[in-house]
Amino acid sequence: xxxAIALRTIAFKEIRRFVRIWPQTLLPPAITTALxxxxxxxxxxxxxxxxxxxxxxxxxxxxxxxxxxxxxxxANVVSSFYSTKFQxxxxxxxxxxxxxxxxxxxxxxxxIARGLLVGLVVTLISLLFAKIAxxxxxxxxxxxxxxxxxxxxxxxxxAVFADSFDDISIIPNFVLTPLSYLGxxxxxxxxxxxxxxxxxLANPILYMVNTFRYGLCNVxxxxxxxxxxxxxxxxxxxxxxxxxxxxxxxxxKN
Amino acid sequence: MNxxxxxxxxxxxxxxxxxxKGIDLDVKAGDFFALLGANGAGKSTTIGxxxxxxxETSGTVSVFGHDLRKENxxxxxxxxxxxxxxxxxxxETVRNIVLNQAxxxxxxxxxxxxxxxxxxxxxxxxxxxDTVSRRLxxxxxxxxxxxxxxxxxxxxxxxxxxxxxxxxxxxxxxxEMIREVNQNGTTIILTTHYxxxxxxxxxxxxxxxxxxxxxxxxxxxxxxxxxxxxxLLDLANPLQVAPQLEGCVCELVExxxxxxxxPKQTSLxxxxxxxxxxxxxxxxxxxxxxxxxxxxxxxxx
Numbered sequence: 001x002x003x004a005i006a007l008r009t010i011a012f013k014e015i016r017r018f019v020r021i022w023p024q025t026l027l028p029p030a031i032t033t034a035l036x037x038x039x040x041x042x043x044x045x046x047x048x049x050x051x052x053x054x055x056x057x058x059x060x061x062x063x064x065x066x067x068x069x070x071x072x073x074x075a076n077v078v079s080s081f082y083s084t085k086f087q088x089x090x091x092x093x094x095x096x097x098x099x100x101x102x103x104x105x106x107x108x109x110x111x112i113a114r115g116l117l118v119g120l121v122v123t124l125i126s127l128l129f130a131k132i133a134x135x136x137x138x139x140x141x142x143x144x145x146x147x148x149x150x151x152x153x154x155x156x157x158x159a160v161f162a163d164s165f166d167d168i169s170i171i172p173n174f175v176l177t178p179l180s181y182l183g184x185x186x187x188x189x190x191x192x193x194x195x196x197x198x199x200x201l202a203n204p205i206l207y208m209v210n211t212f213r214y215g216l217c218n219v220x221x222x223x224x225x226x227x228x229x230x231x232x233x234x235x236x237x238x239x240x241x242x243x244x245x246x247x248x249x250x251x252x253k254n
Numbered sequence: 255m256n257x258x259x260x261x262x263x264x265x266x267x268x269x270x271x272x273x274x275k276g277i278d279l280d281v282k283a284g285d286f287f288a289l290l291g292a293n294g295a296g297k298s299t300t301i302g303x304x305x306x307x308x309x310e311t312s313g314t315v316s317v318f319g320h321d322l323r324k325e326n327x328x329x330x331x332x333x334x335x336x337x338x339x340x341x342x343x344x345x346e347t348v349r350n351i352v353l354n355q356a357x358x359x360x361x362x363x364x365x366x367x368x369x370x371x372x373x374x375x376x377x378x379x380x381x382x383x384d385t386v387s388r389r390l391x392x393x394x395x396x397x398x399x400x401x402x403x404x405x406x407x408x409x410x411x412x413x414x415x416x417x418x419x420x421x422x423x424x425x426x427x428x429x430e431m432i433r434e435v436n437q438n439g440t441t442i443i444l445t446t447h448y449x450x451x452x453x454x455x456x457x458x459x460x461x462x463x464x465x466x467x468x469x470x471x472x473x474x475x476x477x478x479x480x481x482x483x484x485x486l487l488d489l490a491n492p493l494q495v496a497p498q499l500e501g502c503v504c505e506l507v508e509x510x511x512x513x514x515x516x517p518k519q520t521s522l523x524x525x526x527x528x529x530x531x532x533x534x535x536x537x538x539x540x541x542x543x544x545x546x547x548x549x550x551x552x553x554x555x
C-alpha cells in the first residue's frame with residue numbers, strides 16, 4: 001500500500017474543494033477583515049493611541065490574521081469531514097486500505113492549507129492599513145502553522161461527534177468565537193482587572209495570538225516559549241485522541 | 255481457495271439487537287454467490303463487517319486467506335464494494351470519483367487514469383466522465399459505484415442490491431456487465447431482493463434469516479427441491495367455479511384466470527390434457543412466482 005499516494009489524493013481533494021468554492025471560503029474573510037481594519041483600526045484605533053509602543057492598528061493586525069487562521073482551518077475540516085459523513089462517502093475511505101493516520105493527516109492538511117491561505121489573504125489586506133516589520137518572521141510562520149494544525153484537529157473531532165449540521169456550528173459560535181475575541185486580539189491583558197488577567201491566561205488562544213504578535217511586532221503579553229510548548233502539547237493530545245476515535249470508528253462506524 | 259471465510263461471526267448493536275448470531279460461510283474463488291435474506295435478516299450487517307464499515311462483536315473474517323483484523327490492508331485490497339445507497343460525493347465529477355478511489359488504493363496517477371478509463375468504458379459511462387455526479391440518472395449512479403469498486407481490480411466484488419430501483423432495461427444491461435466481470439475471474443457476492451436476479455446470475459446461494467444462515471447450497475440443488483410448480487392460466491372462456499383436477503390444486507383468481515399448483519412429476523402436457531378433457535381452453539400461461547421466491551418463502555416462514 002502506497003500511503004503517500006493516498007495522502008496526496010485526500011489532501012488534493014480537500015484543497016480542490018475549498019478552492020472550487022472560493023467565493024464562500026476565501027472572499028468573505030477578505031471583506032470582513034477589511035471592515036475590522038477600517039472600523040477598529042482606522043476609525044476607533046486613532047483615538048486609542050499606542051499599546052506597548054506601537055499603533056493600535058499595528059497591534060490588532062496579528063490578532064485578526066490569526067483569528068482568521070483559527071476560524072478557517074477549523075471550519076474547513078469540520079464542514080468537509082461532516083459532509084463526508086453525511087453523504088456517506090467516508091465509506092470510500094473506510095473500505096479502502098488507507099491507514100487511519102493518513103485519513104487524519106489528509107484532512108488536517110486541507111485545513112492547514114485553507115487556514116494559511118486565508119491568513120495570507122488577510123495579511124495582504126492588512127498591508128493596505130499598516131506596516132508589518134515582522135522581526136521574527138520564522139516564529140510567526142511557525143505559530144500560524146501550529147495554530148492551523150491545532151484548530152484543524154479540533155474541527156476534525158467536532159465533525160466526528162457531530163450528528164447534525166447544528167452540531168458543527170455550536171462549537172465555532174459558542175466556544176471558538178468567544179475565546180478568540182477574549183484571546184487578546186483587540187487588547188493587551190494588562191488592560192484587564194487582575195482577576196480577568198488570571199482567567200485570560202487559561203485561554204490557549206491568548207498564547208498563540210501573542211506569540212504571533214511577537215513574531216510580527218516584537219510585542220507579547222506571554223512567554224513565547226511557553227506558548228509554543230502549550231500549542232504543541234495540545235496538538236499531540238488532539239492528534240492521539242483523533243486517532244483513537246478513528247481506530248474505534250466513533251461516529252463513522254456502526 | 256476460499257475468496258471469503260466467515261467463522262462464528264456475531265454482531266450485537268449498542269441497543270442490544272443481535273443482528274448476527276454466529277454465522278459460518280465460505281465462498282469459493284471465482285464464484286458468483288447470492289446472499290439472500292429479508293430486511294433486517296442480517297445480510298447488510300454481514301456485508302458491513304466484511305467491508306470494514308461495521309465492527310463485529312466477535313468472530314473472524316478472512317478474505318483470500320488474509321485475516322481482516324490481522325492483515326487488514328491485504329484483505330481490504332482484495333475487496334470492492336458496491337453499497338446499497340449512493341455514497342459518493344454528489345458534487346464531484348464521475349471521473350474524479352473513480353480516480354480518487356484509485357488514489358486511496360495507492361495506484362499511481364498513470365495506472366489510475368488507465369484503469370479509470372477502462373472501468374468507465376466497461377460501465378458505458380465514458381461519455382459522462384466530466385458530468386457532475388448529482389446530474390446522473392439512478393441507473394448511471396449505480397454504474398458509477400460499480401466502476402469505482404472495480405478501479406483497483408479487486409478479487410472479490412460485493413454487490414449490495416446493485417439494481418434496486420433501476421428499470422428492467424438497465425437492470426438487464428447491468429446483469430451482462432456484472433456477468434462479464436465474473437467471467438474475467440472476479441468473485442462476486444450479490445445481495446438482492448429480486449430473486450429472479452439471483453436465480454439468473456448466481457451459482458451458489460446462502461439464505462440468512464434472523465441472524466443465522468438457514469440455507470447454504472448450490473442453486474441447482476436448491477431449485478431441485480421444489481416439489482410443486484405454481485402457474486397462472488389465462489382462460490379463453492369464463493368459469494364460475496374452479497375445476498377439480500386430479501393431483502392438482504386449482505383456485506379461481508378471476509373468472510378467466512385460474513391458479514394451478516402442479517406436482518413437479520406432472521408434465522405440462524398432462525395438465526393440458528386434463529384441462530382439455532373439461533373443455534377448458536388456455537390462452538396463455540405464466541409462473542405464479544419466481545421459483546427461488548417460492549423456496550425462499552418456504553425457508554424463512
